[in-house]
Amino acid sequence: MESWTDIRSMNMEELTAAVEAAGEKKFRAKQIYGWLHQKLIRSGDEMKNVPAACREKILREHPLYGVTEVERYVSKIDGTSKFLFELYDGNIIESVLMKYKHGNSVCISSQAGCRMGCRFCASTLLGLSRNLYPSEMLDQIYAIQRATGERVSHIVVMGTGEPFDNFEALCRMIEMLTDEQGLHISRRNITVSTCGLVPKIYEFADRYPQVTLAISLHAPNDVMRRELMPVANRYAMKELMEAADYYVEKTGRRITFEYSLVKDVNDQKEHAEMLSALVKGLNCHINLIPVNPVKEREYRQSEQNHIQAFQHILEKHHIQVTVRREMGRDISAACGQLRKGYKERSGNG
Numbered sequence: 001m002e003s004w005t006d007i008r009s010m011n012m013e014e015l016t017a018a019v020e021a022a023g024e025k026k027f028r029a030k031q032i033y034g035w036l037h038q039k040l041i042r043s044g045d046e047m048k049n050v051p052a053a054c055r056e057k058i059l060r061e062h063p064l065y066g067v068t069e070v071e072r073y074v075s076k077i078d079g080t081s082k083f084l085f086e087l088y089d090g091n092i093i094e095s096v097l098m099k100y101k102h103g104n105s106v107c108i109s110s111q112a113g114c115r116m117g118c119r120f121c122a123s124t125l126l127g128l129s130r131n132l133y134p135s136e137m138l139d140q141i142y143a144i145q146r147a148t149g150e151r152v153s154h155i156v157v158m159g160t161g162e163p164f165d166n167f168e169a170l171c172r173m174i175e176m177l178t179d180e181q182g183l184h185i186s187r188r189n190i191t192v193s194t195c196g197l198v199p200k201i202y203e204f205a206d207r208y209p210q211v212t213l214a215i216s217l218h219a220p221n222d223v224m225r226r227e228l229m230p231v232a233n234r235y236a237m238k239e240l241m242e243a244a245d246y247y248v249e250k251t252g253r254r255i256t257f258e259y260s261l262v263k264d265v266n267d268q269k270e271h272a273e274m275l276s277a278l279v280k281g282l283n284c285h286i287n288l289i290p291v292n293p294v295k296e297r298e299y300r301q302s303e304q305n306h307i308q309a310f311q312h313i314l315e316k317h318h319i320q321v322t323v324r325r326e327m328g329r330d331i332s333a334a335c336g337q338l339r340k341g342y343k344e345r346s347g348n349g
């Protein structure tokens with residue numbers, strides 16, 4: 001089991017142990033936890049009812065890490081905001097705030113970069129820099145809530161990185177986010193998206209049956225999936241679908257499949273038929289995503305009539321399907337592109 005020593009990644013038990021190890025009274029842990037996870041402070045000085053000497057002693061051993069906003073883009077079309085955040089070591093990550101009728105939803109990154117190598121994705125072009133700490137995942141949400149003054153009610157772990165490649169930090173983040181001594185967000189309002197690390201799908205279904213799972217499928221068969229997603233060389237489609245079945249059976253919840261439509265690659269009618277056969281009988285929802293062009297790659301977005309034809313075939317087979325609305329279309333592009341653009345402009349590595 002991984003453990004973290006930065007103060008915002010520590011759970012109440014660990015924080016209590018740290019407070020006692022510093023020779024302080026146990027109740028200080030609860031106060032500090034409240035400042036960190038309910039009042040969402042940015043620096044130790046803000047913990048008004050904790051004596052300075054106590055704060056300093058604990059923070060010396062357990063630094064307070066967070067994210068610092070470096071750029072923000074707000075869509076004039078739909079109010080979607082994309083944030084570029086800097087981490088304590090200079091790494092850059094991005095997060096997105098989307099405003100819906102049902103509340104504010106934040107899409108967070110789980111890693112700085114990604115090593116999964118999906119062919120249509122800008123986040124992986126520079127490889128994986130490092131895993132994020134639980135605190136750095138949480139603080140993307142906290143920073144957005146601080147910046148906007150509005151409550152965040154829904155979380156999607158679908159930004160840069162493969163969350164199941166940083167599994168224990170993801171679990172810690174979920175536990176702290178849903179804790180009644182923190183923001184107390186409902187587990188049902190959290191969605192985690194994976195490119196398909198099969199063993200972790202089983203583990204996740206067992207540990208967090210209330211959390212929604214989305215699998216990036218992007219292809220209806222092994223051959224095509226291997227071309228688009230190197231992870232498909234590790235886990236065959238059959239294994240992936242068995243894991244999806246397990247999730248649905250274990251949790252009683254619907255599973256989501258993400259399917260990016262790439263022009264002339266996976267957007268033909270026969271692909272829609274194959275996809276229908278693949279998910280037949282499974283309680284699922286398919287989210288069709290017109291792929292965002294990445295300038296370093298040759299992939300292009302499917303044409304509107306192809307998208308519609310694809311959708312109609314799935315509907316004909318009684319499969320629940322939606323075409324993802326493009327949020328913040330005017331403020332740049334695919335996940336990972338802002339971060340990459342910023343790094344190129346600033347020489348920041």
Ligand code: SF4
Binds near residue numbers: 115216
């Ligand atoms: S799509 Fe997700 S898993 Fe695949 S390379 Fe991009 S960030 Fe990584």
